[in-house]
Amino acid sequence: MARTVAHVIVNALEELGVQHVFGVVGDALNPLTEAIRTSATLTWVGCRHEEAAAFAAGAQAQLSGTLGVCMGTVGPGSVHLLNGLYDAAKTRAPVLAVCGQVPLAEIGSDYFQEVDNDLLFRDVAVHRATVTSPDQMPRMMESAVRAAVTQGGVAVLTVPGDLGDRELSEDRPARFALDRAVTRPDDPALAEAAALLNAASRVTLLVGAGARDARTEVLRTAERLASPMVLTLKAKEGFEDDNAFQVGQTGLIGNPAAAHALESGDVLLMLGTDFPYREWYPQDVKVVQIDSREDHLGRRTPVDVGLAGDAGATLRALLPLLEQVADREHLDDARERFVHWQEGQRRLADPAHDRRRTGRARAALDNPDHLIRPEALAAAVDAHAADDAVFTSDTGMATVWLSRLVTMRGSRRLIGSYNLGSMANAMPQAIGAQLWSPERQTVAFCGDGGLSMLLGDLMTIKTYALPVKLVVFDNHRLGMVKLEQEQVGLPEFGTELDNPDFAAVARALGIEGIRVTDPADLDDAVRQAFSTPGPVLLDVLTNPEEVAVPGRPTLAQGWGFAVAKIKEML
Structure with missing residues (x-):
């Protein structure tokens, strides 16, 4: 008996080792969800919003390096996938989105809920196609998966509602050839890079996620060149732990040591990074960049030598050409500055900070209500979370505190x-x-604004009994927007949030909820959250006036902040 279009898709996902498909059911998806229901290895995860489904699929793709899958039904259901798919596309995570469509004969007639998916997903997808005949399968499935995996991006396969349960006239199994080539630059380019690096007196490394699989080679390079290593946020994982060269992050979330390491060098060696903020790159230095994507070379800052290739393979070929640097002053100075900055962060993260003399003076200005400092919350989570925990973080101040206070130790x-x-x-x-x-601890650093946007999918966590620990930085603010407004001299506007008691909301949904308002209770509350089986929402009232001083504060930012505070008081 010939298989249906839906079974070709589901069997292909089974063959690829996909375990979960995220989405919201709907009529055009009925043949597909029925095929998933009868699958021995695939599990349907019914979310409350398709955006959450796309984010979840993208997360699995990022963590596993293999295909993540989500589905949206015809029209609005597919439109809701867009934001999560854009995130996957920007992260270069391989995600397949299977989207429903109106019946084949109605396409182009402005039918109820009809949306042109091939046009809708044009910007976000590396591959998009609409099935118009059962006999196009499994070729179309192979093309979609191959594009997503080999190009690192989103593929969208649209299936009209009346085609999913139709049989193929001639059937064959899907075949996937997904191996990627590992390349390195040619020898003259390597010699040119080595000559520039060997002539330098102070080399600084800027290391990104593209070099994570080359940790050994990156550390050997830092040792050979006696170089401080500035990490992008995505390179915390893999390079922060047990690394005597790293000096943390640069940019607005960064620290003075990293900024100084970049500015005081005479050569910048960029490894697997497309760090986007041009104003944070050093000026008047020579630059060598290694990146697997040739189109990334020189697009953020002018590059003197660009090496297109895999970071590990390129460094293995480059290292024999590099001379050992004996003078460690550049590295030691950066590390000393970094350790000093870390000590200050630890003092601020102490829940008893505001009761000490210097703390009382600061609190009178920025924390008169003695709310919990977000640094203290992040530090407590770092102390109690498992060494193999998976962390996620909302964009904004939650990421700032994670960046500064949580160490990516262990695995x-x-x-x-x-x-x-x-x-x-x-x-x-x-x-x-x-x-x-499932056996690993998962910890979400949630902003109160971010959590409330997709609050409904707390019910997904409850339904599937997922032991996620949700840590809510509840400052009743869109904190990053507030900071952005104030540093340019604007009083905060539109950032205040009228929040519920999130812990009570969680309990109403059947999830353990813990609310913390007193700094003295913080450590015990975090310990309780991590020792409680099942999902827990930890709602911590944090100080909305906390300022994350950037690594290189400017006079204009300080003046703007002062002007904003005067305007707010008036």
């Missing part, structure tokens, strides 16, 4: 919307992460 993992910068990503990404590895 911890970290994902977030770090390229798209979406709100509301942490909780749905935690759903995908927890299902990807």
Whole structure:
């Protein structure tokens, strides 16, 4: 008996080892969800919003390096996938979105709920196609998966509602050839890069997620060149732990040591990073960049030598050409500055900070109500979370505190919307992460604004009994927007949030909820959250006036902040 279109798709996903499909059921998807229902290895995860489904699928793709899958039914159901799919696209996570469509004969007639999916997903997808005949399968499935995996992006396959249960006249199994080539630059280019690096006296490394699989080679390079290593946020995972060269992050979330390491070098070596903020790159330095994508070379800052290739393969070929640097002053100075900055962060993260003399003076200005400092919450989570925990974080101040106070030690993992910068990503990404590895602890750093956007998918966590720990930085603010307004001299406007008691909301949904308002109760509350079986929402009232000082504060920012505060008082 010939298989149906739906069974070709589901059997192909089974063959690829996909375990979860995220989405919201709907009529055009009925043949597909029925085929999933009868599958021995695939599980349908019914979300409350398709955006959450796309974020969850993207999270699994990022963590596993393999295909994530979500589905949206005809029209609005597919439209709702867009934000999560854009996040996957910007992260280069391989995701397949299977979308429903109106009956084949009605396409183009402005039918009820009809949306042109091929046009809708044109910008977000590396591949998009609409099935118009059963006999196009499984070729169309193969093309979609191959594009998503080999190009690192989103593929959208649209299936009209009346085609899913139609049989193929001639059947064959899907075949997938998905191996990627590992390349390195040619020898003359490597020699040119080595000559530039060997002539330098102070080399600084800027390391991104594209070099994570080359940790050994990156550390050997830092040792050979006696170089401080500035990490992008996505490189915290893999390079932060047990690394005597790293000096943290740069940019608005960064620290003075990293900024100084970049500015005081005479050569910048960029490894697997497309760090987008041009104003944070050093000026008047030579630049060597290694990246697997040739189109990334030189697009953020002018590059003197660009090496297109895999970071590990390229460094293995480059290292024999590099001379050992004996003078460690550049590295030691950066590390000393970094350790000093870390000590200050730890003092601020102490829940008793505001009761000490210097703390009382600061609190009178920025925390008169003695709310919990977000640094203290992040530090407490870092102390109590497992060494193999998976962390997700909402865009904004929650990510700032995670960046500064949480260490990616052991086998911890970290994902977030770090390229798209979406709100509301942490909780749905935690759903995908927890299902990807049920035995590992999953911790979501949620902003109160982000959590409330997709609050309904707390019910998904409850339905599937996912032991996610949701840590809510509840400052009743869109904190990053507030900071952005104030640093340019504007009084905060539109950022205040009239929040419910999120812990009570969680309890009403059948999830354990813990609310913390007193700094003295913080550590015990975090310990309780992590020791409680099942899902827990930890709602912590944090100080809305907390300022994350950037690594290189400017006079204009300080003046703007002062002007904003005067305007707010008036």
